[in-house]
Amino acid sequence: MRSQFYVPVDGWLNRVDVRVKLFTMIAVIVMCSIWGNWVFLTAMLLVEHLFLLSTRISARKTLKVWSFFLPVIVIVFCIMLLTVHLPGWTLWQWGSWLVTSGTMDLCAVVALRIADIVFAVFTVLFTTSRAAWISGLAGLGLPYTAGAAVTDAIQWLPTYAATVHDLVLTQHIRGRYARIGRHNPLTRTAAWCSAHVRAIIAAPAHMSHLNRARSITALAHGAHIDRMGAKRTYLHPAHMRLFDWMLLILVLVYIAAVIVMMVVFGW
Numbered sequence: 662m663r664s665q666f667y668v669p670v671d672g673w674l675n676r677v678d679v680r681v682k683l684f685t686m687i688a689v690i691v692m693c694s695i696w697g698n699w700v701f702l703t704a705m706l707l708v709e710h711l712f713l714l715s716t717r718i719s720a721r722k723t724l725k726v727w728s729f730f731l732p733v734i735v736i737v738f739c740i741m742l743l744t745v746h747l748p749g750w751t752l753w754q755w756g757s758w759l760v761t762s763g764t765m766d767l768c769a770v771v772a773l774r775i776a777d778i779v780f781a782v783f784t785v786l787f788t789t790s791r792a793a794w795i796s797g798l799a800g801l802g803l804p805y806t807a808g809a810a811v812t813d814a815i816q817w818l819p820t821y822a823a824t825v826h827d828l829v830l831t832q833h834i835r836g837r838y839a840r841i842g843r844h845n846p847l848t849r850t851a852a853w854c855s856a857h858v859r860a861i862i863a864a865p866a867h868m869s870h871l872n873r874a875r876s877i878t879a880l881a882h883g884a885h886i887d888r889m890g891a892k893r894t895y896l897h898p899a900h901m902r903l904f905d906w907m908l909l910i911l912v913l914v915y916i917a918a919v920i921v922m923m924v925v926f927g928w
Contacts, residue, residue, distance in 0.1 A: 665816050666786035672716030674788040678905040679797025682785045685912050689781040692919055693774050699766065701919070702773035709780040718787050730779050734772045741768045786815070793899075800899030828855075 674682075689709075693702060713723055742760060749763030789797075791812050798808035901909075 665819050667790045668718055668722060668787045670717040672788065674712060674716035677908060678899055678901055679789055679793050680800055681905050681909050686781050686785050688912060688916055690778050693777040696919065696923055697770045699770050699773060702770065702777055705777050706773060709784055712784055716788060722787060726783050734775050738768050738772050741771060796899045
């Protein structure tokens with residue numbers, strides 16, 4: 662289905678245990694939030710892109726993430742450039758507006774932090790199916806109903822986006838704005854606003870239908886087996902393979918190396 666983050670490909674990262682991916686994601690977010698070394702942040706961003714490429718996630722998906730978050734990053738960068746004043750070499754001065762090397766470094770670090778955190782989250786979202794989410798959360802001790810609710814909440818945004826996309830296409834197919842041109846800015850704005858209003862109204866019923874379809878699909882793929890009053894069992898329960906343990910140890914070693922570089926060497 663289009664209304665999900667998960668990309669159904671046979672990649673190595675798709676087979677990694679959800680708990681390892683969650684731990685790695687949280688570790689990356691914490692390290693990027695604490696350590697403001699631009700070399701580390703740039704290297705982390707390159708590693709995340711290599712992970713997506715090696716696990717067969719299409720470049721179109723990566724570009725779609727960039728197309729959504731790059732304007733946000735640019736806006737944050739420009740706002741900080743205009744409002745933050747740090748000591749350093751003067752790079753640009755126009756009246757009372759002064760841009761120093763310290764300000765530029767901080768803006769670049771914040772932009773890289775946002776990009777690192779975004780791709781750390783989307784690397785997990787792109788490589789984790791609904792059944793894997795539920796089984797992994799159950800492995801962490803979360804009940805099935807709570808795990809299913811968390812999974813459905815994760816999929817709310819792509820579901821809403823798919824609904825808006827379908828409504829806009831329906832409006833154009835029916836020729837609602839044909840007289841003033843499909844590519845007219847007013848046409849696109851009117852179609853966008855109308856589609857969002859209709860999507861908000863239709864969201865509960867649409868989400869209910871998709872959640873039922875996802876539940877049936879997850880059941881068919883072994884997400885759960887309901888045995889009435891007995892304890893819920895899982896056909897494919899989350900389990901740590903040797904590769905998962907090795908990856909977890911590698912992440913722990915990497916975290917230790919980052920701590921050493923931060924504390925001991927003061928980088």
